[in-house]
Amino acid sequence: xxxxxxxxPDRRDAWELLCEYTKGKSLRxxxxxxxxxxxxxxxxxxxxxxxxxxxxxxxLLHDFDYEMFPSADEHPYKGANILCGRGYPDRIIRxxxxxxxxxxxxxDTRMAQALFATDELCGFLVACALVRPSKSLDDLEVSxxxxxxxxxxxxxxxxxxxxRQGVAELGVDADEHFRFVIEALKPVQKEIGLKGNDx
Numbered sequence: 075x076x077x078x079x080x081x082x083p084d085r086r087d088a089w090e091l092l093c094e095y096t097k098g099k100s101l102r103x104x105x106x107x108x109x110x111x112x113x114x115x116x117x118x119x120x121x122x123x124x125x126x127x128x129x130x131x132x133x134l135l136h137d138f139d140y141e142m143f144p145s146a147d148e149h150p151y152k153g154a155n156i157l158c159g160r161g162y163p164d165r166i167i168r169x170x171x172x173x174x175x176x177x178x179x180x181x182d183t184r185m186a187q188a189l190f191a192t193d194e195l196c197g198f199l200v201a202c203a204l205v206r207p208s209k210s211l212d213d214l215e216v217s218x219x220x221x222x223x224x225x226x227x228x229x230x231x232x233x234x235x236x237x238r239q240g241v242a243e244l245g246v247d248a249d250e251h252f253r254f255v256i257e258a259l260k261p262v263q264k265e266i267g268l269k270g271n272d273x
Contacts, residue, residue: 114258191240
């Protein structure tokens with residue numbers, strides 16, 4: 075215990091919680107992708123005093139309840155209640171609540187804005203990589219990502235408006251943000267179902 079406050083759950087606790095509620099491989103891989111993007115985003119978009127682990131856990135757990143509670147009247151509300159009961163701080167819970175636009179929870183922290191700006195984008199970038207001959211992000215160009223964003227038939231479950239809005243809320247250049255997230259995901263390519271340069 076630090077002072078009067080309980081110690082925040084660590085990465086192992088978070089992974090166990092994710093696996094308890096999420097059995098599907100693809101959703102676990104998405105969680106790992108967003109975790110990697112959020113850890114990188116903490117350094118790029120956060121305050122120097124921000125906790126990289128906290129940003130990473132936010133990414134890892136943002137959809138942990140989705141497989142069991144996929145409806146808009148349950149996700150992410152059920153997850154928020156579970157996280158509260160497990161001792162996760164309000165900052166993480168509010169950011170996770172805010173990544174679903176319909177909750178009405180404002181994205182009023184850089185962490186919350188970064189989660190919204192990386193969530194849908196991570197899914198889209200993985201989809202872009204999977205249709206390449208390399209099955210990798212190593213040769214994925216931003217111009218190709220932009221082209222695919224315009225193709226409504228490609229990865230149609232990805233909300234393009236959320237990607238655009240996320241970039242706008244962060245106040246960054248879209249191409250730079252896309253490039254940044256591609257680079258953030260490269261070190262975890264194998265864990266998220268892609269191939270790396272060494273394969």
